[in-house]
Amino acid sequence: MDLTLSPSEAAFRDELRAWLAEHHPGEDPPGDDEAFEHRRDWQRKLFEAGYAGFSWPKEYGGRGATLIEQALFGEEMARAKAPQPVNVLGMVMGGPVVITHGTDEQKDRWLRAILTGEEIWCQGFSEPESGSDLASLKTKAVKSNGEWLVTGQKVWTTYAHKAKWCMLVARTDQDVPKHQGLTYFIMDMEQEEVQVRPLHQITKEPEFNELFIEEARIPDENLVGGVGNGWAVAITTLMNERAGLGAAAAAGVRIGLEELKQLAHERGADEDPVIRQRLAQLTIEVELLRLNSWRGLTQIMKRGVPGPEGSLPKWQWGEINQALTELAVDVLGEEGAYWDSPWTYRLLRSRANSIEGGTTEILKNIIAERVLGLPKLR
Numbered sequence: 001m002d003l004t005l006s007p008s009e010a011a012f013r014d015e016l017r018a019w020l021a022e023h024h025p026g027e028d029p030p031g032d033d034e035a036f037e038h039r040r041d042w043q044r045k046l047f048e049a050g051y052a053g054f055s056w057p058k059e060y061g062g063r064g065a066t067l068i069e070q071a072l073f074g075e076e077m078a079r080a081k082a083p084q085p086v087n088v089l090g091m092v093m094g095g096p097v098v099i100t101h102g103t104d105e106q107k108d109r110w111l112r113a114i115l116t117g118e119e120i121w122c123q124g125f126s127e128p129e130s131g132s133d134l135a136s137l138k139t140k141a142v143k144s145n146g147e148w149l150v151t152g153q154k155v156w157t158t159y160a161h162k163a164k165w166c167m168l169v170a171r172t173d174q175d176v177p178k179h180q181g182l183t184y185f186i187m188d189m190e191q192e193e194v195q196v197r198p199l200h201q202i203t204k205e206p207e208f209n210e211l212f213i214e215e216a217r218i219p220d221e222n223l224v225g226g227v228g229n230g231w232a233v234a235i236t237t238l239m240n241e242r243a244g245l246g247a248a249a250a251a252g253v254r255i256g257l258e259e260l261k262q263l264a265h266e267r268g269a270d271e272d273p274v275i276r277q278r279l280a281q282l283t284i285e286v287e288l289l290r291l292n293s294w295r296g297l298t299q300i301m302k303r304g305v306p307g308p309e310g311s312l313p314k315w316q317w318g319e320i321n322q323a324l325t326e327l328a329v330d331v332l333g334e335e336g337a338y339w340d341s342p343w344t345y346r347l348l349r350s351r352a353n354s355i356e357g358g359t360t361e362i363l364k365n366i367i368a369e370r371v372l373g374l375p376k377l378r
């Protein structure tokens, strides 16, 4: 692909850069709730300026921007160190799924409130015994008097404690092969039948939760993509999740690398041949990640939907971010063990990068089988 920006793309980037310089909301304040509301205000500002739901069609409140502009947006946000908008799961996964598989009524009901940040979305896929092998999930939904009753347990549900809506995959048919018995619902979290219990991560943050669901009610009109078609809809969600990471993640680690080089220089660690070699290796990998994320975009532009190529930058990003934060902590020496060092936080948070959004082993399987055409594992 041609990596040179067209005059209109360069103009767009400059305009966005100037807007970000003027409207940057500053760092998140301390406290989980305060930080959350800060990000909600930020998302509202982005929406009002026409910068939310960027590549969504204009008729659904988006900007109808090209994917290149979307990628530039991610890069500029990372460059400006702007906070993430609050409704990441709704914007990256929920909205695109409703746009692709939803009815007109569903689009009218949900899309705008995703973009404004009024209604937060979470993703109820993983269960205690079903993570990578998602199709084995056991949460079941039974039709009764024109609505669905859902019972089961979900886990690692990011932002469930803040969410109004949950993208929930449940088993609606026990008697067919596992992939065919699933259905995709949008479940209202504001009901007593859904209990949310926080889980604390290694960073101490309560970012995700367990869900205990006991005969929760979902009206028929909240079913997306048809009964028994949940696997295909879930795959759209996951492909969008990985594709959505691409350019912004590449820009994020590039900035992290610059900070690390600066740190190594200040501490005199860049005189050490081993550290120099690790920095050089990371520099090569960060550039490869940038090129691969653009390659993924090219595929989406050709096909119209994200494909399995999005798995490659997701895998590379996880490995690079872990190597980068490990090197930073090595450079810091004993200071790297202090709890309140920002690099220590980044090191601890990066452990999840090779698990969240698909583990590295699963991504390697996808690339082997679906991109390289190697024989199937089973």
Ligand SMILES: Cc1cc2nc3c(=O)[nH]c(=O)nc-3n(C[C@H](O)[C@H](O)[C@H](O)COP(=O)(O)OP(=O)(O)OC[C@H]3O[C@@H](n4cnc5c(N)ncnc54)[C@H](O)[C@@H]3O)c2cc1C
Pocket: 122, 123, 124, 125, 126, 127, 128, 129, 130, 131, 132, 133, 155, 156, 157, 158, 159, 208, 352, 355, 356, 357, 358, 359, 360, 361, 362, 365
């Ligand atoms: C920060 C974070 C946020 C998350 N947010 C959400 C969320 O909002 N919603 C949600 O539904 N889930 C969420 N998850 C869950 C995440 O999707 C799962 O953790 C992930 O899919 C792996 O599932 P598992 O934890 O059950 O591990 P398992 O699937 O049990 O895997 C355990 C190990 O076995 C390996 N493995 C499994 N199968 C294979 C195979 N076929 N070949 C080779 N190796 C294999 C895995 O790579 C892994 O190393 C989140 C996870 C994290 C860390």
